[in-house]
Amino acid sequence: MMDWEKVFATRASRMKASEIRELLKLLEQPDIISFAGGIPDAALFPKDAVSQAYAKVLGGEQATVGLQYSVSEGYKPLREWIVGQMAALGIPCKAENVLITSGSQQVLDYLGKIFLSPKDTALVTWPTYMGALGAFNAYEPTYDRLTPMSNRAAASYREDAEKAGGRVKFAYCVPEFSNPTGETMPQQDRERLLDLADELDIAVIEDAAYQSLRYDGESVPPILALDIARNGGDIDKTRTLYCGSFSKTLAPGLRVGWVVAAESVIRKLVLVKQAADLHSSTINQMVIGEVAAEVFAPQVEKVKATYSARRDRMLAALDKSMPEGVEWSKPEGGMFVWVTLPKGMDGAELLARAIADYRIAFVPGRAFHADGSGENTLRLSFSCASFEMIDEGMSRLGDLVRREMVKSAA
Amino acid sequence: MMDWEKVFATRASRMKASEIRELLKLLEQPDIISFAGGIPDAALFPKDAVSQAYAKVLGGEQATVGLQYSVSEGYKPLREWIVGQMAALGIPCKAENVLITSGSQQVLDYLGKIFLSPKDTALVTWPTYMGALGAFNAYEPTYDRLTPMSNRAAASYREDAEKAGGRVKFAYCVPEFSNPTGETMPQQDRERLLDLADELDIAVIEDAAYQSLRYDGESVPPILALDIARNGGDIDKTRTLYCGSFSKTLAPGLRVGWVVAAESVIRKLVLVKQAADLHSSTINQMVIGEVAAEVFAPQVEKVKATYSARRDRMLAALDKSMPEGVEWSKPEGGMFVWVTLPKGMDGAELLARAIADYRIAFVPGRAFHADGSGENTLRLSFSCASFEMIDEGMSRLGDLVRREMVKSAA
Numbered sequence: 001m002m003d004w005e006k007v008f009a010t011r012a013s014r015m016k017a018s019e020i021r022e023l024l025k026l027l028e029q030p031d032i033i034s035f036a037g038g039i040p041d042a043a044l045f046p047k048d049a050v051s052q053a054y055a056k057v058l059g060g061e062q063a064t065v066g067l068q069y070s071v072s073e074g075y076k077p078l079r080e081w082i083v084g085q086m087a088a089l090g091i092p093c094k095a096e097n098v099l100i101t102s103g104s105q106q107v108l109d110y111l112g113k114i115f116l117s118p119k120d121t122a123l124v125t126w127p128t129y130m131g132a133l134g135a136f137n138a139y140e141p142t143y144d145r146l147t148p149m150s151n152r153a154a155a156s157y158r159e160d161a162e163k164a165g166g167r168v169k170f171a172y173c174v175p176e177f178s179n180p181t182g183e184t185m186p187q188q189d190r191e192r193l194l195d196l197a198d199e200l201d202i203a204v205i206e207d208a209a210y211q212s213l214r215y216d217g218e219s220v221p222p223i224l225a226l227d228i229a230r231n232g233g234d235i236d237k238t239r240t241l242y243c244g245s246f247s248k249t250l251a252p253g254l255r256v257g258w259v260v261a262a263e264s265v266i267r268k269l270v271l272v273k274q275a276a277d278l279h280s281s282t283i284n285q286m287v288i289g290e291v292a293a294e295v296f297a298p299q300v301e302k303v304k305a306t307y308s309a310r311r312d313r314m315l316a317a318l319d320k321s322m323p324e325g326v327e328w329s330k331p332e333g334g335m336f337v338w339v340t341l342p343k344g345m346d347g348a349e350l351l352a353r354a355i356a357d358y359r360i361a362f363v364p365g366r367a368f369h370a371d372g373s374g375e376n377t378l379r380l381s382f383s384c385a386s387f388e389m390i391d392e393g394m395s396r397l398g399d400l401v402r403r404e405m406v407k408s409a410a
Numbered sequence: 411m412m413d414w415e416k417v418f419a420t421r422a423s424r425m426k427a428s429e430i431r432e433l434l435k436l437l438e439q440p441d442i443i444s445f446a447g448g449i450p451d452a453a454l455f456p457k458d459a460v461s462q463a464y465a466k467v468l469g470g471e472q473a474t475v476g477l478q479y480s481v482s483e484g485y486k487p488l489r490e491w492i493v494g495q496m497a498a499l500g501i502p503c504k505a506e507n508v509l510i511t512s513g514s515q516q517v518l519d520y521l522g523k524i525f526l527s528p529k530d531t532a533l534v535t536w537p538t539y540m541g542a543l544g545a546f547n548a549y550e551p552t553y554d555r556l557t558p559m560s561n562r563a564a565a566s567y568r569e570d571a572e573k574a575g576g577r578v579k580f581a582y583c584v585p586e587f588s589n590p591t592g593e594t595m596p597q598q599d600r601e602r603l604l605d606l607a608d609e610l611d612i613a614v615i616e617d618a619a620y621q622s623l624r625y626d627g628e629s630v631p632p633i634l635a636l637d638i639a640r641n642g643g644d645i646d647k648t649r650t651l652y653c654g655s656f657s658k659t660l661a662p663g664l665r666v667g668w669v670v671a672a673e674s675v676i677r678k679l680v681l682v683k684q685a686a687d688l689h690s691s692t693i694n695q696m697v698i699g700e701v702a703a704e705v706f707a708p709q710v711e712k713v714k715a716t717y718s719a720r721r722d723r724m725l726a727a728l729d730k731s732m733p734e735g736v737e738w739s740k741p742e743g744g745m746f747v748w749v750t751l752p753k754g755m756d757g758a759e760l761l762a763r764a765i766a767d768y769r770i771a772f773v774p775g776r777a778f779h780a781d782g783s784g785e786n787t788l789r790l791s792f793s794c795a796s797f798e799m800i801d802e803g804m805s806r807l808g809d810l811v812r813r814e815m816v817k818s819a820a
Binding site for chain 2: 001003004006007008009013015017039040042045047055058063064065066068069101102103105106109113116117169201203231239247252254255264265275277278279281282283
């Protein structure tokens with residue numbers, strides 16, 4: 001009989017399903033009101049446009065192209081469409097600066113693969129996107145806290161990385177309507193982040209999964225746009241990798257994302273992708289290209305109208321239902337509100353009680369912290385919740401938090 | 411300006427495009443007769459069945475399921491269809507033993523990720539599938555030569571691995587109609603391989619990409635079937651991972667493959683997949699499931715009829731055109747014939763002359779050898795070649811080889 005543990009060798013093979021994920025798996029009971037899943041509302045998917053695009057591609061001369069192997073860098077017309085979108089964001093680039101991936105999650109895996117040796121340091125915010133930590137963890141890095149707004153010196157980061165046994169390799173962030181906090185990084189902090197990256201001579205990974213979903217407030221230039229401006233308009237001299245996704249605007253089930261960066265790093269990533277899965281689904285890239293060309297702008301407007309109303313409703317419900325001592329973010333876009341509970345309260349314990357006694361769910365904040373802190377925080381997602389669910393759910397959450405506050409005071 | 415080389419840290423980031431791949435990229439001129447690409451004939455794709463399946467999925471109640479995020483292990487009905495296919499091959503298993511991946515290439519990447527620390531040893535045949543070497547290379551292994559037919563002792567493999575600075579972690583092979591040789595591993599060798607794996611306590615990776623494509627001869631039980639038989643019928647006690655693919659039977663453009671193994675290793679791979687790309691395209695898994703249920707058996711018969719006739723034609727043309735001193739494999743299935751030239755002749759040099767003077771192409775054999783040997787070998791693919799291309803191409807190849815033999819004799 002095979003003893004697999006003897007053969008497993010790497011951190012990836014030692015990964016365990018987190019208890020929180022296991023707990024959240026239990027949430028499929030229909031009577032639970034869930035604010036846990038960070039997923040788009042399926043009712044908004046452009047189903048007809050997608051259906052028509054598959055029929056068009058498979059009914060035309062390009063059908064066999066869609067079903068055949070293709071190049072690792074991705075379908076050229078889709079890459080060219082992305083070039084147009086990037087230009088509108090202040091990111092002038094060519095198709096050679098774009099790689100198509102199977103969702104933007106895959107970019108994070110590949111970036112871990114090319115940058116991280118064991119004990120190298122990755123800079124991330126506390127909290128940060130849980131899936132980024134999962135992708136990077138396989139490559140056994142150390143994490144240090146990215147705080148662009150602080151004046152912590154580059155030398156201090158460098159020294160700590162050396163103590164950990166490696167070098168600082170990149171800074172990762174979700175600058176717009178962050179997962180999990182919903183907050184947006186101001187332009188001044190983006191500039192400071194680039195200053196720090198220059199001093200450390202490291203890459204900056206800009207996870208722009210939510211960028212299109214701004215509901216109000218002033219838009220801020222992408223970090224890559226600021227980096228290009230610092231480099232005389234030449235993307236090939238920049239250090240920022242911009243990761244984009246169609247999952248939050250069109251549909252995640254086709255698994256199509258992209259990364260935009262200097263051509264020299266894209267060329268490396270193409271080789272990594274070739275070795276790792278040859279290429280992303282040809283037909284899905286063609287279909288996303290068709291759908292984007294046909295309905296991208298109105299589709300984004302539709303999603304924004306729905307989600308912004310739900311955000312408004314959630315913020316109003318929180319105002320009404322939460323006791324004194326609880327704070328939350330006021331996101332200008334995206335899918336999440338971040339709640340900070342009074343000190344001493346534990347999000348994971350609260351979740352267990354929320355499910356057992358109040359039939360509501362959310363994600364405890366600790367899962368988003370590379371250092372395991374953030375006990376007294378939690379993430380609420382409003383993307384899939386009706387007004388009724390939001391009103392009822394926030395009312396129950398308020399009751400639960402009040403009950404726990406009374407208990408801990410006793 | 412960013413100096414990327416300073417930030418790159420890993421073997422994956424140091425990978426370079428091979429010169430041969432660059433050379434083969436030049437082959438898009440229409441007047442070249444190419445036997446280089448190891449790809450299926452697009453004319454055989456079940457285009458109508460695929461088109462109907464997308465229309466059915468997107469027109470029905472399951473449309474939003476297909477467009478939404480889904481579980482990392484894969485679409486349950488497709489996993490259950492695979493369970494049925496495996497049973498017919500003598501591999502009794504449950505859906506929990508099956509993970510869906512984005513082509514079987516992705517399994518190789520994930521297996522490198524969970525098994526290989528730098529300097530660990532992977533056992534592969536000389537020659538072996540080039541893409542497997544590419545996938546494993548990112549994890550910085552050493553290679554040792556797998557020769558199941560030899561009596562080399564386990565202790566010798568173990569000692570060499572220790573000298574290299576690690577441990578033997580797995581043996582990888584393509585037992586049926588191998589890429590690149592077209593040869594099939596006899597049952598006796600499969601049993602010896604399992605003996606060796608038992609002694610070394612390592613995993614066996616069975617790459618079964620071509621398994622369905624047998625044209626004649628006796629079928630041999632899959633290594634996993636033999637392993638299950640050794641373990642009282644219990645797949646959860648086995649050490650073999652069976653990697654399957656729809657790319658050679660249905661269509662590669664949807665990127666759907668699978669791996670079957672003991673549940674404990676599948677559970678690890680599910681975590682790896684979750685961190686690396688969340689899951690394979692939901693809609694493509696549903697569509698492949700529909701198409702497989704509808705047309706798999708007749709589709710495989712159609713592909714076999716076409717490819718077996720091309721194989722026959724190529725073997726006959728080689729008989730007619732090749733000079734004394736050249737040998738080649740007689741594959742019972744698959745897509746490839748492996749040619750051994752007289753010693754001293756170099757496949758890569760021959761390719762350059764073949765393109766320049768004879769307008770034909772193939773893949774030089776060295777690319778498939780982990781130790782860089784195999785100079786005097788080359789791979790011919792017959793899957794996409796018409797009878798006319800085969801007759802004309804083999805005639806030109808014979809002329810070229812004769813010319814080179816005369817030159818080297820002079």
